[in-house]
Amino acid sequence: MENTPGFATRLMGVKVLILDEADRLLDMGFRSDIEKIVAALPKQRQTLLFSATVPDEVRQVCHIAMKRDLEFVNTVQEGSEETHSQVKQMHLIAPLDKQFSILYGLLTDHISENVDFKVIVFCTTAKVTSLVAELLSELKLNVREIHSRKPQSYRIRISKEFKESKGIILVSSDVSARGVDYPNVTLVVQLGVPTDREQYIHRLGRTGRKGNEGAGVLLLAPWEEYFLRSIKDLPITEATQPLIVLDTKKKVDKALAHVEVKDKESAYQAWLGYYNSNKFIGRDKYQLVSLANEFSRSMGLNNPPAVPKLVLRKMGPNNIPGLRAK
Incomplete structure (x- = not known):
């Protein structure tokens, strides 16, 4: 808008403004950009704002971008569960030096029990996502990776492939946490502490969709255990600490050496x-x-x-x- 000649003028022809995932836009620091765009648009327009959560920041943007007599539509019924009841939620506490072996064990166990497995592994950052995807690929698992450092065309292609496939693992940053409907995801693993409770819930929501069963595992280090207090009201239980056999550790260490x-x-x-x-x-x-x-x-x-x-x-x-x- 600032760097393209004539772009601001063209905005005066806009009839509909849509702000999707408004809470995420604000989390990512786009409030000032939203305000600039709104200021450049004609007053006579239709504005639609969608948000999974409605904190004060989103309400403030509503006041800026929308009319006072806006219509608020809540699609979540009062008293609804925040997570799908058919999704089994578990957490595991393990030191970092055991987590890659535990992750590999979780995935191989799940694969052996589910012919049509479809797994998402959420990581804390794009670069950690790349690392984990590379490691799992070295371990001969059918892996794809997706995160913000990849070009949009690549992300669209991988997203489509994962959506249409079975027997596949998607290692992802939070680009897949919201706004994407991947059917028949059987397991969601969250590796490392999520940014907040809402992010945990959104990630978990990739499985158990449309009444299907699913499972979620939150894998934390001992010093990340504080996070469990923020989700203590959710039906999450402590998983049995897996036994890491020597062969598994050797295999993971060998794969890490090739990363x-x-x-x-x-x-x-x-x-x-x-x-x-x-x-x-x-x-x-x-x-x-x-x-x-x-x-x-x-x-x-x-x-x-x-x-x-x-x-x-x-x-x-x-x-x-x-x-x-x-």
């Missing part, structure tokens, strides 16, 4: 950034670096990767023992 070092380095930096922004974990920078280096070791790295100084200055955890800068 590109540069991908591990990128995942480390992304992991550090994600948890740095977490108000429970990121406030203690010394603990944060210690945990990040634990994650580094879980990827099979002997030394934590160096992070650009500029990135560290933006994050805040600078000059912390154990943190390497370049």
